[in-house]
Amino acid sequence: MEKQAILLSSKLFQKHRQVEVVLNRSFLAWKEIEKSRKRSSGISPISERVHSRGVQVCEILAVGKAEEDNQDNTKTRSQKKAKQHSQRYPHAFTVSYVRRTRLHQWRCADATFHCASQELCEQWIKVINEQLSLLTNRPKSLLVYINPYGGKQRGKRIYEQKVAPLFRRACISTDVIVTERANHARDHLKMEANLDQYDGVVCVGGDGMFSEILHGLVTRTQTDRGVDQNQPDAKLVPCSLRIGIIPAGSTDCICFATVGTNDPVTSALHIIVGDSQPMDVCSVHHHDIFLRYSVSLLGYGFYGDVLTDSERKRWLGPARYDLSGVKTFLSHNYYEGTVSFLPAEDTMGNPRDKLQCRSGCHVCQHKPSLKDKQWEMSVEKEKTDKDGSSWNVIRGKFIAINAASMSCACPRSPKGLSPSAHLADGTTDLILVRQCSRLDFFRHLLRHTNKDDQFDHSFVEVHRVRRFRFHPQHQEPVSLEGLSESPKKTGFQAICSQQTGCNYSTANSSWNCDGEILPQVAIQVSLGF
Numbered sequence: 001m002e003k004q005a006i007l008l009s010s011k012l013f014q015k016h017r018q019v020e021v022v023l024n025r026s027f028l029a030w031k032e033i034e035k036s037r038k039r040s041s042g043i044s045p046i047s048e049r050v051h052s053r054g055v056q057v058c059e060i061l062a063v064g065k066a067e068e069d070n071q072d073n074t075k076t077r078s079q080k081k082a083k084q085h086s087q088r089y090p091h092a093f094t095v096s097y098v099r100r101t102r103l104h105q106w107r108c109a110d111a112t113f114h115c116a117s118q119e120l121c122e123q124w125i126k127v128i129n130e131q132l133s134l135l136t137n138r139p140k141s142l143l144v145y146i147n148p149y150g151g152k153q154r155g156k157r158i159y160e161q162k163v164a165p166l167f168r169r170a171c172i173s174t175d176v177i178v179t180e181r182a183n184h185a186r187d188h189l190k191m192e193a194n195l196d197q198y199d200g201v202v203c204v205g206g207d208g209m210f211s212e213i214l215h216g217l218v219t220r221t222q223t224d225r226g227v228d229q230n231q232p233d234a235k236l237v238p239c240s241l242r243i244g245i246i247p248a249g250s251t252d253c254i255c256f257a258t259v260g261t262n263d264p265v266t267s268a269l270h271i272i273v274g275d276s277q278p279m280d281v282c283s284v285h286h287h288d289i290f291l292r293y294s295v296s297l298l299g300y301g302f303y304g305d306v307l308t309d310s311e312r313k314r315w316l317g318p319a320r321y322d323l324s325g326v327k328t329f330l331s332h333n334y335y336e337g338t339v340s341f342l343p344a345e346d347t348m349g350n351p352r353d354k355l356q357c358r359s360g361c362h363v364c365q366h367k368p369s370l371k372d373k374q375w376e377m378s379v380e381k382e383k384t385d386k387d388g389s390s391w392n393v394i395r396g397k398f399i400a401i402n403a404a405s406m407s408c409a410c411p412r413s414p415k416g417l418s419p420s421a422h423l424a425d426g427t428t429d430l431i432l433v434r435q436c437s438r439l440d441f442f443r444h445l446l447r448h449t450n451k452d453d454q455f456d457h458s459f460v461e462v463h464r465v466r467r468f469r470f471h472p473q474h475q476e477p478v479s480l481e482g483l484s485e486s487p488k489k490t491g492f493q494a495i496c497s498q499q500t501g502c503n504y505s506t507a508n509s510s511w512n513c514d515g516e517i518l519p520q521v522a523i524q525v526s527l528g529f
């Protein structure tokens, strides 16, 4: 590897120990040199034990003058020594940086260095700041939406106590909006927010809140660029702003699948250092009318029923999912319909290859370009128009039909619904669970929590697809009014019961679209970007 030129190197003090601190363009390293006498075979040579530490410049959050420590906390001998040193060398700077702890968790650590002179201290601060200013992917200004009612209703506290101090430390300016109603953030993003002044949007909440913000931002981008969302074949224009998630919901599945944990501090640090992860967005239509976007799970049958039931138990908090899960499992409903899908034949991975999608994933990086996709789309249309041969059609009775555009891992199911699903390869994993015994379905569900292959059952099949459609066997009541509006969270049954002449049939389930219930059962789904 090419050795980088040293930008600055000095002998400084960290606590009472002397350290050699070296900075190059990508790394800040400090090494402590401790002299100790070792006795061996009668002679006493002086040996040097070297402890070295370091941090990549891209993981330094901030550098600044160290705050004076006026507290009298000198109890031990080493604390006394450190205090004497800091009095002798009062000019000090603190580097705040990312420290990786257990399993994907990040913490903010501080290293304070005492300098022999004020000039040297200021030089260090200046040179490190110059290097930080070269990192152009870092946000400087963020628009933050907090859902005060998500999860255990701790969103505001989590933001103020754990996140805001880190943003301040990293000199990120923020405009904070605490939402006052459902869809407040979506509507604000769609119509009011002056997006030019921000580098990103932060969502403090759960998956439902993320979905709101995604809809606001994607819709605003399409409207500004004249894209008709009602066209299932329309190529969506990617959003220029990134969305950061501070988990404060009940499941936080999207945060868990992208970061590997649902920890607010870790997420805040990823946002500060400018990490980003592209994400596939599915558009869901009903007879050429746009319904919603989805980035994680579209689930009909089991997961649709769990959500419908759990929405009536919101007062129970996150525990509602467990209760509704057990109730739905015991009901053991299955639903008849036809699933048609266009397999993703040109993708490098498959749903059972046990490859986990991570940041910089090579499968996502080899996703076909927009140009290839446009070509593929016209071929696909020709084939479909002539004989429909490129679409696979499956009719049957299903306990669950799930489309996972990401693993959908969460603390309840660390592997997720589709452990090898990719975040940005332009596909979704379509999982069909056919009618089976309650015991078999239980075995399948159990495999989401252990190492066994959850697709290795005769009644389960999985396909990596670019598009799919579903038609229920039983006619659904039709009301096209207000379809493209976000559905209320009261469920399909409740929506129907409010409409005269609408006869809901329990022969149909409803779609759970990233934690929201869709008002229609027959849907077409295509990958958007």
Ligand SMILES: Nc1ncnc2c1ncn2[C@@H]1O[C@H](COP(=O)(O)OP(=O)(O)OP(=O)(O)O)[C@@H](O)[C@H]1O
Residues within 6 Å of the ligand: 146, 147, 148, 149, 150, 151, 152, 178, 179, 180, 181, 182, 183, 184, 204, 205, 206, 207, 208, 209, 210, 212, 248, 249, 250, 251, 252, 253, 515
């Ligand atoms: N001020 C508010 N009052 C009531 N509802 C709100 C408010 N702000 C946002 N919401 C709605 O609350 C719903 C749930 O929020 P959120 O996703 O943050 O929490 P959750 O449902 O507990 O978590 P998860 O989605 O991870 O299960 C969202 O659909 C969002 O539209």
